Amino acid sequence: MLEARLEQASILKKVVEAIKDLVQDCNFDCNDSGIALQAMDNSHVALVSMLLRSDAFSPFRCDRNIALGINLGSLTKVLRACQTDDILTLKAEDAPDVVNLVFENKESDRISEYDIKLMDIDQEHLGIPETEYAATVTMPAAEFQRICRDLNAISESVSIECTKEGVTFKCSGDIGSGSIQLRGHSDVEKPENNVDIDLTEPVSLTFSLKYLVNFCKASGLSAQVKLCLSNEVPLLVEYSLQDNSNSYLRFYLAPKIGDEE
Amino acid sequence: MPRTRSSKSTKPPSNEANTTSDTTPSQSTSTSSALPPSVANPPKLFVLPKSASHHRSRIVTLENPANGTPSRYLFCPDSGFYEFTRLAAPKRQPRSWLLTTENEHNVQKNMKEEEETGEDEGRGERGDGGLGSAYITRSPDLFVATPIDTLFLLLPALAPKSPKQAKQHFLSFDDHMDALTSSNRHLRALLAQHPFLRAKMEKRMAACCDTVDAGEEPMYRLSTEKLLVILVKKAERICKAGFPKSMEDQFVKPALEMPVMSVRREETSISIVSTTTTSAADEQDTIAPIVVAEAAESQSSTTTTTTTTTTTPTATPSSDSQTTALTTPEDDPPPLTTPPSIPPLLRLRTAITYLLNAYIPLTLHTPLLALLSSSPNLPSFTPLDTHLATLSKLKAQAAALRSISDNMSRKRGYDDDDEEKMAEREEKKRKREEEERRRKSESRGVRQLKKVDTSGMKKLSAFFTKVPAKK
Numbered sequence: 224m225l226e227a228r229l230e231q232a233s234i235l236k237k238v239v240e241a242i243k244d245l246v247q248d249c250n251f252d253c254n255d256s257g258i259a260l261q262a263m264d265n266s267h268v269a270l271v272s273m274l275l276r277s278d279a280f281s282p283f284r285c286d287r288n289i290a291l292g293i294n295l296g297s298l299t300k301v302l303r304a305c306q307t308d309d310i311l312t313l314k315a316e317d318a319p320d321v322v323n324l325v326f327e328n329k330e331s332d333r334i335s336e337y338d339i340k341l342m343d344i345d346q347e348h349l350g351i352p353e354t355e356y357a358a359t360v361t362m363p364a365a366e367f368q369r370i371c372r373d374l375n376a377i378s379e380s381v382s383i384e385c386t387k388e389g390v391t392f393k394c395s396g397d398i399g400s401g402s403i404q405l406r407g408h409s410d411v412e413k414p415e416n417n418v419d420i421d422l423t424e425p426v427s428l429t430f431s432l433k434y435l436v437n438f439c440k441a442s443g444l445s446a447q448v449k450l451c452l453s454n455e456v457p458l459l460v461e462y463s464l465q466d467n468s469n470s471y472l473r474f475y476l477a478p479k480i481g482d483e484e
Numbered sequence: 485m486p487r488t489r490s491s492k493s494t495k496p497p498s499n500e501a502n503t504t505s506d507t508t509p510s511q512s513t514s515t516s517s518a519l520p521p522s523v524a525n526p527p528k529l530f531v532l533p534k535s536a537s538h539h540r541s542r543i544v545t546l547e548n549p550a551n552g553t554p555s556r557y558l559f560c561p562d563s564g565f566y567e568f569t570r571l572a573a574p575k576r577q578p579r580s581w582l583l584t585t586e587n588e589h590n591v592q593k594n595m596k597e598e599e600e601t602g603e604d605e606g607r608g609e610r611g612d613g614g615l616g617s618a619y620i621t622r623s624p625d626l627f628v629a630t631p632i633d634t635l636f637l638l639l640p641a642l643a644p645k646s647p648k649q650a651k652q653h654f655l656s657f658d659d660h661m662d663a664l665t666s667s668n669r670h671l672r673a674l675l676a677q678h679p680f681l682r683a684k685m686e687k688r689m690a691a692c693c694d695t696v697d698a699g700e701e702p703m704y705r706l707s708t709e710k711l712l713v714i715l716v717k718k719a720e721r722i723c724k725a726g727f728p729k730s731m732e733d734q735f736v737k738p739a740l741e742m743p744v745m746s747v748r749r750e751e752t753s754i755s756i757v758s759t760t761t762t763s764a765a766d767e768q769d770t771i772a773p774i775v776v777a778e779a780a781e782s783q784s785s786t787t788t789t790t791t792t793t794t795t796t797p798t799a800t801p802s803s804d805s806q807t808t809a810l811t812t813p814e815d816d817p818p819p820l821t822t823p824p825s826i827p828p829l830l831r832l833r834t835a836i837t838y839l840l841n842a843y844i845p846l847t848l849h850t851p852l853l854a855l856l857s858s859s860p861n862l863p864s865f866t867p868l869d870t871h872l873a874t875l876s877k878l879k880a881q882a883a884a885l886r887s888i889s890d891n892m893s894r895k896r897g898y899d900d901d902d903e904e905k906m907a908e909r910e911e912k913k914r915k916r917e918e919e920e921r922r923r924k925s926e927s928r929g930v931r932q933l934k935k936v937d938t939s940g941m942k943k944l945s946a947f948f949t950k951v952p953a954k955k
Contacts, residue, residue, distance in 0.1 A: 244929020247922065264933055267943040296925050349948035379937060433936040437929060457947050477947065479940040 225253050225289055225315040227280045232311035232326060234279070234444070234464055236302045238472055241441035242271045243295040245474075248344050251291040253315070257283070257470070261348060269434050270349065270457075270475040279470045287317050292344035301337045351475070356451035356459070358385035358426045361419040362405065364448040364462065368439035370403050375432040377401050380479055384427040385452060390420055394432070415446035426452045429479040435460075438474040455480065526621050529581055531628045535563050544670040549639045549843050557637075558629045561678050565637060566629035576907050579624035585617055635688040635714070636843040637671075640664065642693065642706040643845040654696050654703035657686050708851050709859070715844075715852070716862055719835035727831055735834045739872065740822050822871070829868040 229235060242249075242262070249262035257276040263269065277283040305311060305326045314323040321338040328334075370392050374381050378396035385391075389406035410416040442448070444462045451459040457475040464470035532541075541560040548555040558566040573579040641664035644652055661682075665672035675681055692711045693704040727736065836856070840849055856862060 243927050245933065247926050247930055263944060265930065266933070266936070266938050266941075267945065268938050268941040270944050270948075294925060296927060299927075347945065348951050349944060350951040351948050431936055431938065431941065433933060437933060440929075457944060475944060475948075477941040477944055480942065 224284065224286050224317055225291075225313065225319075226282070226284045227253075227258065227277075227313045228282055229275075229280050229311045229313070231465075232302075232305050232309040233307045234275070235311060236305060236307070237441065237444045238273055238464070239295055239298050239302055241438075241444065241472065242273070243299050244437055244440060245269060245271055246295060248292060248294045248342060250344050250346055251293060252288070253285045253291065254288040255285050258313075262346060263349075264434075268431075268477040269437075270351075272351065272473045272475070273464075273471070275464060275470045276468060279465055279468060289315055289317065289319065290344075291315060291319065291322050292342040293322065293339060294342060297339050301339055304335060304337065354451075354453065354456065355423075356456075357422070357424045357453040358390075358451070359421040360385065360390050360405075360450040360452075361417065361421075361447055362390075362450070363416055363418070364439075364442040364445055366405075366418075367448045367450070368436075368442045371432060371435045371439050374401055374403070375436050379432060380429050381432050381435065382427060382429040383450070383452060383458075384425070385420065385422055386425045387422055390450075417447070426454055428452055428454065428458065430458055430476055431479065434476050438476070441472055441474075444472060526623070527619070528623075529583070529621065529626050530568075531626060532558065533560070533563070533566060533629055533631070535560075542674070544674060546637060546668050546671055547640050547664075549636045549845060550841060552640065552845070557632065559674055561681070563631065564634055564684070565632050567632040568627045568629055571626040571628060573624040574903060576903070576910075581621045581624055583619045583621065632843075633688070633718075634685055635692055638664065638685060638689050638692075639706075639843070639845055639848070640667075642689070642704075643848050645847070652705050654694075654698070654705045656698075656701045656703055657689060660689065660704060661685070708848070708855055711848070712852055712855050712859065712862070715836060715839050716832075716856075719832050719839060722835040722838075723828060723831045727834075731834075736827055736830055739830060740826060740875070742822070742875070742878070823867075826868055826871050829863065829865060832863060833865055833868065 242260075245264050246262040249260055252259045252261075255277065257274060257279065259275075260271070260273040262271055264271075277285075301324055305324075306328060309326040309328055312325040312327070314325070315321075319341055321340055324337045324339065326335045326337075371381070374392060374394045377398060377400070378394035381392050381394045383390065383392055389404050391402055391404045393402040394400060405418050405420075407420045408416075408418040438460050441462045444464060447463075449459075449461040449463075451461070455478065457477050460474040460476070462472045464472055540562075541558055543556055544559050545554045546557050546565075547553070556568055558568065560566065638660070641660045661675070665675065689704055690702075692707060692714055694707040694710070695702045695704055697703070726732075840852065844852065857865065
């Protein structure tokens with residue numbers, strides 16, 4: 224039996240909104256530590272991993288490990304019926320056919336309830352070790368989104384270079400080329416505008432911009448985004464889901480190696 | 485109790501020429517006392533002969549005479565060897581067995597006395613009766629033990645090792661047995677345990693071999709003629725009871741099916757008369773020529789019919805009229821009916837083919853088949869061959885006609901749809917539909933990402949190790 228009450232329904236809404244363009248169906252793995260999700264895109268070059276720890280919910284109860292195989296399109300449809308400040312409760316039996324979602328509106332005493340049919344999803348599960356990255360860049364999520372969007376207009380791929388001077392996003396396409404450089408910067412008034420670069424060795428990697436643009440759909444989840452890079456290792460783009468909690472939404476993207484134009 | 489079993493025989497042994505008849509090497513299984521969630525090596529269900537004395541019977545591994553692979557056989561000291569035939573449910577209709585005991589006492593009694601009336605199968609659990617000790621096996625395979633002629637098991641030793649090997653030598657029985665037991669350890673053990681088995685085997689060997697006496701000891705060499713006679717006798721016995729319907733449907737009917745020709749109705753009415761004569765004229769031993777000759781003669785002349793019927797087999801004038809009847813319709817449209825002599829011949833050949841494929845070493849196939857077509861005192865298959873040849877010609881014609889007239893609806897009308905193909909097609913269709921559904925449900929973003937050039941990007945599984953999905 225699973226019962227998880229999430230005060231901010233918007234978190235789940237935004238998560239699903241962000242990943243539904245990357246994967247179609249995925250398993251929400253529920254256990255007593257929380258709700259986790261891992262899925263790859265069709266080409267298996269990108270991976271999304273979400274963890275909503277049990278302390279993000281109040282209360283959270285999960286007696287057995289349950290995998291809720293959900294079509295994200297269906298989930299999106301149902302979550303559209305949920306208002307941003309609603310309280311969301313997820314419920315499921317131990318061997319469920321459906322997952323039950325209840326939206327409570329605090330002001331109007333309106334309770335809406337939906338069931339989504341579950342599906343059996345056979346997914347590969349990858350074990351991702353905690354890695355020490357050569358470079359970690361923390362920056363405003365909106366800034367990262369803007370960079371990706373702007374460069375996407377010029378080229379297919381972007382090279383991200385981290386040196387001790389700062390981080391540079393470079394691209395070149397048919398019409399020409401572009402580059403954006405950011406330096407470390409701290410804003411006392413507005414800490415969400417900080418740019419923080421933590422570097423142990425210089426890194427330069429190339430990534431597909433379409434994928435990065437896709438990841439940026441999660442920008443609404445958090446003010447800051449963390450980019451972790453190491454040479455010849457997938458890029459990690461992390462959005463934290465609640466301030467000061469360990470819940471996160473992470474994207475991994477394989478770098479472009481070898482033949483570049 | 486060493487294995488799950490039931491001794492109610494569902495089929496008479498003569499039906500061993502069944503459709504799915506590979507004797508798979510079956511593990512002798514053991515059941516544990518506790519009921520685990522899923523056993524790695526689940527018990528198998530056997531139908532053992534009533535007559536076999538179960539206490540002394542053994543499952544042994546012997547060389548399969550047809551292909552030389554080690555296969556399981558049941559050996560009973562009283563009644564000889566049995567082979568296992570696996571009856572499996574069709575792939576498209578997966579089934580399982582639920583094995584229950586009517587009551588535990590009954591089963592134990594069955595074990596001891598080999599008397600059984602019901603269909604209850606015991607799992608041999610010393611637990612409570614009823615469903616509590618029931619067992620579900622996932623595979624619906626049923627292994628039926630049917631007697632096998634010891635002769636077949638001897639063949640690997642007797643057959644030439646390669647098709648090119650020249651004349652074989654006469655060898656003593658012991659030499660032959662040495663050759664046989666060198667690869668069959670179990671057989672050696674059996675021979676040591678049961679001395680009378682030796683005599684039995686020697687008798688069977690004598691039945692299919694030429695013998696010479698060299699001093700005290702008789703020497704044996706395989707005689708293909710004798711073996712063929714035995715085979716044909718066996719095949720005839722299979723045919724005598726008639727084929728079961730499924731076999732009739734698979735082997736006999738489709739082979740003899742007349743293609744539907746929509747033309748030349750008028751001509752065919754003539755040909756019916758003439759062709760019965762052609763086919764019957766070939767069949768010298770049957771009664772048919774007498775009747776036909778009679779008819780032919782009554783057409784040509786006005787001799788009395790009573791005398792001809794008695795004398796026709798030797799009478800020259802009637803055979804003359806036969807040959808004329810035979811030559812004239814040669815160019816006429818072929819027959820639209822199957823002569824009555826054909827189906828039995830086809831059945832016989834099907835049976836012989838089956839026996840060859842199932843029991844006879846490959847090296848013996850060609851000499852046996854050659855002998856079969858040339859041997860005078862065995863049934864001749866020439867009428868069957870000619871009939872089948874005309875049929876295939878007809879069918880090709882019909883197919884050609886059909887492909888002109890209606891190639892839309894009968895696209896696959898000609899090749900026979902066996903179950904496998906149907907299943908495959910259905911599977912494909914299902915996959916396609918699923919794919920379609922997925923494509924429809926996928927969001928715009930997912931579709932967009934499909935167009936992304938991912939060259940130079942490794943799959944993530946190249947970076948991260950796969951772990952089995954947590955449940």
